[in-house]
Structure formats: structure tokens, C-alpha cells
Amino acid sequence: TEALTNAIKSPNAKQGRSDDRPALLASVLKSDTSAALRRVAAWGLANYADNEVAAEALAGALRRDADVSVREMAAWALADAHKNSTVIDALSTALRRDASSKVRASAAWALGNIGDRDAVEALAAALGDSSRGVRLRAVWAIDA
Numbered sequence: 001t002e003a004l005t006n007a008i009k010s011p012n013a014k015q016g017r018s019d020d021r022p023a024l025l026a027s028v029l030k031s032d033t034s035a036a037l038r039r040v041a042a043w044g045l046a047n048y049a050d051n052e053v054a055a056e057a058l059a060g061a062l063r064r065d066a067d068v069s070v071r072e073m074a075a076w077a078l079a080d081a082h083k084n085s086t087v088i089d090a091l092s093t094a095l096r097r098d099a100s101s102k103v104r105a106s107a108a109w110a111l112g113n114i115g116d117r118d119a120v121e122a123l124a125a126a127l128g129d130s131s132r133g134v135r136l137r138a139v140w141a142i143d144a
Contacts, residue, residue, distance in 0.1 A: 022048040026057035029074075035067035042070055046077035055081045059090035062107075068100045075103055079110035087114070092122035095138075101131035108134060112141025 025048070028041035042061055048054035058081070061074040075094055081087045091114075094107040108126055111119040119141075126138035 022051045022054040026053050029057050029061050029070075035065075035070055038065065038067065038070045039073045042073040042077050046080050049077055049079075049081035055084065055087050059086050062090045062094050062103075068103060071098065071100065071103045072106050075106035075110050079113035081114065083114055083116045088116050088119055092119055095122050095126050095134075101129070101134055104129060104131065104134045105137045108137035108141045112137070112144035115144060 022045065025041045025044045029038050029045065032038050032041070038061065042058060045054040045058055049058065055078065058074045058078050062071050062078065065071050065074065071094065075091060078087050078091055088111070091107045091111050095104050095111065098104050098107070104126065108123060111123060123138045123142050126134055129135050129138070
């Protein structure tokens with residue numbers, strides 16, 4: 001955790017040095033026992049969502065984390081990711097299958113924010129979701 005703290009405190013990497021923050025945050029997201037820390041790591045990874053390591057860690061958390069707040073934050077963070085099949089698949093799957101309406105709504109919003117037309121099928125299916133909030137986000141995302 002000391003390396004993570006130092007990386008967060010020094011936002012400007014020295015010239016010629018790679019930025020280790022996405023890998024450090026991804027490590028916390030994947031393995032920390034504290035859901036609160038995993039959620040903060042997912043939030044931090046939003047700044048690096050276009051980075052492959054960050055996007056894969058966020059997609060993995062969205063698919064597998066036991067804590068709903070971590071999955072919701074992972075979906076939110078993926079809204080800043082570049083269009084790629086890993087991200088779209090994780091968000092579409094969460095939209096269709098996650099037990100939490102908050103996660104499904106965040107996934108719909110993220111898909112709309114990314115703007116990938118391949119997600120329209122999952123968003124159209126979400127128009128029949130039992131949650132009004134999910135349906136509202138799906139309508140917004142289809143029109144985004």
C-alpha cells in the first residue's frame with residue numbers, strides 16, 4: 001500500500017518513466033480484501049480507463065466482484081474507456097445479468113457514454129428491465 005500511496009501522491013511521472021498507477025490500482029482492485037478500497041481503486045482507474053490494464057481490471061471487477069458497490073463503480077469507471085470488445089462485453093453482460101439495478105443502470109449509462117452501436121441490442125433488451133431507473137438509462141443510452 002505504500003507504493004500505491006506514493007503513486008497517488010505524485011501525479012506527474014518523471015520524464016522517461018512509465019506511469020505505474022494503473023497497474024497499482026488494478027492490483028488493489030483485483031486482490032484487496034476491503035470492498036471500500038477496491039471501490040476507491042475502481043474510481044481511480046476511471047482516469048486510466050483507456051489503458052488496457054485498467055480496462056481489463058475494471059471489466060473483471062464488474063463481472064466477478066462480490067460487492068455491489070465495487071461492481072457499480074467499475075461500470076461507472078468504464079464509461080471513459082475506449083470502445084473495445086472486453087469493455088462492451090462486460091458492460092452488456094452486467095446490463096443483462098447483474099442482480100443489482102444500480103449496477104445495471106450504471107452499465108447502461110456507461111454504454112451510452114461510450115457510444116458503441118454494438119451495444120444497442122443489450123440496451124434494447126434493458127427497456128424491459130423491472131427497474132424504472134435501468135429503463136430510463138437505457139432509453140438515454142440508445143439516444144446518446
